[in-house]
């Protein structure tokens with residue numbers, strides 16, 4: 543029988559260790575714990591070990607000096623397999639580094655060698671309610687959120703990773719609720735529901751969560767988790783909507799219709815519309831005309847304060863091969879080369895790719911090049927933001943210019959990123 547696994551994510555200091563200590567104390571099962579902490583001194587492992595030695599004697603294994611989701615990927619698999627071979631236990635909890643991406647960790651338990659002895663039960667993300675509210679919850683605070691630096695592992699902005707942990711999980715534990723007012727708590731819940739419509743949300747203090755919610759909940763589903771982010775659903779909803787309107791010629795250039803895509807997930811079943819109550823809106827932006835690199839970068843440096851999340855693919859003039867993923871969270875936007883437009887391959891390769899993706903929308907002149915972004919904001923005029931994005935598109939005269947002459951901060955190599963910090967002045 544495979545051993546069930548719960549992965550525990552959340553930003554540094556959100557309360558993962560507190561929750562885990564409580565869990566180990568409250569639960570009868572024989573639980574092994576794998577703790578990963580960035581930095582040489584593995585404080586968490588020491589803490590949990592001290593706690594577990596005194597209580598139930600669970601196995602604690604520490605992976606140090608790195609992040610299990612990237613450099614230690616192989617080591618994670620090796621360690622958990624070794625743990626399984628050498629010890630007897632009923633359950634494994636992996637406390638992921640505060641700066642790790644949960645998806646690659648989860649994949650190791652599904653597709654990697656660890657998928658044999660283990661069965662991934664749930665990915666749980668712990669959110670610090672106070673910090674989340676300060677960062678994303680209220681544009682009108684007198685004391686603005688502190689700007690996020692880059693994380694220790696490289697170029698990814700911390701807020702971006704934080705939202706990824708929210709967007710890829712089965713259960714959200716909103717901790718430190720003693721540090722927010724009721725109104726602030728409700729607003730954070732509404733934001734979390736928008737960013738991640740699939741996950742259940744539990745509000746708590748000092749990680750006091752019923753073990754049944756964390757262990758053997760059988761919540762995990764790789765496909766569902768990978769598609770569950772609010773921004774992805776908005777983009778899929780927009781694409782589907784567009785397909786159903788395909789016969790309409792008006793959809794060709796500017797098929798945006800946010801009145802219909804707006805917050806579509808809750809139309810059927812949620813009569814309270816908490817998102818609307820807190821001024822939270824989801825929108826999509828789709829154009830088949832490239833951005834001017836300099837004007838687009840200038841907009842990213844001056845995004846409206848109410849924008850919480852923006853993510854999707856961009857077509858940027860001068861980068862005719864590179865499909866660029868834009869990801870905004872907190873105050874920073876990363877532009878990363880994440881692939882190639884199919885239209886930049888040879889005709890024969892284009893045929894092959896297009897046959898394998900029959901649903902791909904294709905323009906006679908530009909092929910699959912397009913910009914398709916999800917926008918999540920609060921107290922924000924989506925129409926103004928759309929108009930500002932439109933101002934970044936090439937003009938008719940610029941369409942005829944030599945795009946390679948444009949000043950262009952956008953990277954060219956696969957996997958390369960540029961980060962633009964917004965000064966939140968607009």
Ligand SMILES: Nc1nc2c(ncn2[C@@H]2O[C@H](COP(=O)(O)OP(=O)(O)OP(=O)(O)O)[C@@H](O)[C@H]2O)c(=O)[nH]1
Pocket residue numbers: 552553554555556557558559560561586639640717718719720721746747748749
């Ligand atoms: N006020 C308040 N403090 C909390 C709560 N939960 C945890 N803390 C405190 O927050 C601090 C960080 O908690 P940890 O459990 O170490 O957080 P962590 O997520 O494991 O942190 P890293 O190991 O840095 O990733 C500790 O001082 C906890 O006592 C809570 O609900 N309310």
